[in-house]
Amino acid sequence: MLCPYSDTSGSESDSDGNESPVNGLGLADGSTSPLKADNARRSRESSSSLGSETRSRGRGRRTNTVSPATPESTTNRVFIWDLDETIIIFHSLLTGSYATKYHKDAQNVVQLGFKMEEMVFNLADTHFFFNDIEECDQVHIDDVSSDDNGQDLSNYNFSTDGFHAASAAGSGNLCLAAGVRGGVDWTRKLAFRYRKIKDTYNNYRNSVGGLLGSNKREQWLQLRQEIEAVTDNWLTLANKCLTLINSRSNCVNVLVTTTQLIPALAKVLLFGLGNVFPIDNIYSATKIGKGSCFERIVTRFGKKCTYVVIGDGQDEEAAAKTLNFPFWRITSHSEIAALYNALDMDFL
Secondary structure: OOOOOOEOOOOOEOOOOOEOOOEEEEOOOOOEEEEEEOOOOOOOHHHOOOOOOOOOOOOOOOOOOOOOOOOOOOOOEEEEEOOEOOOEOOHHHHHOHHHHHHOOOHHHHHHHHHHHHHHHHHHHHHHOOHHHHOOOOOOOOOOOHHHOOOOOOOOOOHHHOOHHHHHHOOOOOOOOOOOOOOHHHHHHHHHHHHHHHHHHHHHHOOOHHHHHOHHHHHHHHHHHHHHHHHOOOHHHHHHHHHHHHHOOOOEEEEEEEOOOHHHHHHHHHHOOOOOOOOHHHEEEOOOOHHHHHHHHHHHHHOOOOEEEEEEOOHHHHHHHHHOOOOEEEOOOHHHHHHHHHHHHOOOO
16 A cells, blocks of 8 residues: 655665665655665756756647546546656766766767767657747647647648747747637647657557658667666666556556646657557646646546646646656665565555
């Protein structure tokens, strides 16, 4: 039985200076849960070059909080994951902090980070209309679906539909609540783009190489292999946890990231996570914060579910504490391994 949030953290450092705190989730009777984790914290995703700071130049957005309405009656446990530095190593590659912590070749590590960043933005721009809609960021892929009239898009020409021209005419007042820059017609074209993004994600979530094409596919596979090697199989360890959760009929993985939604979708695909994260289970907290995203998820799955938050940052930890959700901190390989053991033994 999982308990309400209880932080029983304490911290030690090993001979290499790496944090090896002693922390876990406290049980209601005051004893120590078998859910043990090391406790070190670093700030990353909110300042990531693919997070809420960079390439987010919009001043507003259409507010339309439509979450999937499909009843989730068979779900009784929801695992809410952070992305950067929890499931994947990304921002700390770019800054070199991962290389410093784990005694890696800093130049090589940073270069790998830049290569992946470039690949993420190329995919977002080429296949997910990021050049068109980066200032129209949404929390969820279906947030503008109510503006979609269901038109057949098989022969629709997005490059000549006038959306870009209408956007350019607004001189910065993009995506306001009233749906300016073309009114109903413009917001419908925005909704078309989000529908196309959803279709593309669903079609290629398990075959990213087909989306990239043969040349880029080889570059991508090589880059993935090099990042996995330099991060000592971090993603492989995290993916074991995700896959185990995904195999349970009554459990679900949900992603809440401070990266904008479109680059987040590109990240998920390029790091091979499409099979464990359906697009309906991905939320961007860039505009509304993680606490508000968590509340939306509770509205979707219901208050009878147990929610477990997994992350490395203060934002998701604070949001978990506010909602009385158990929080599992991930800042090292050993903590991911401990999480897998807890899942494997049905403690979580």
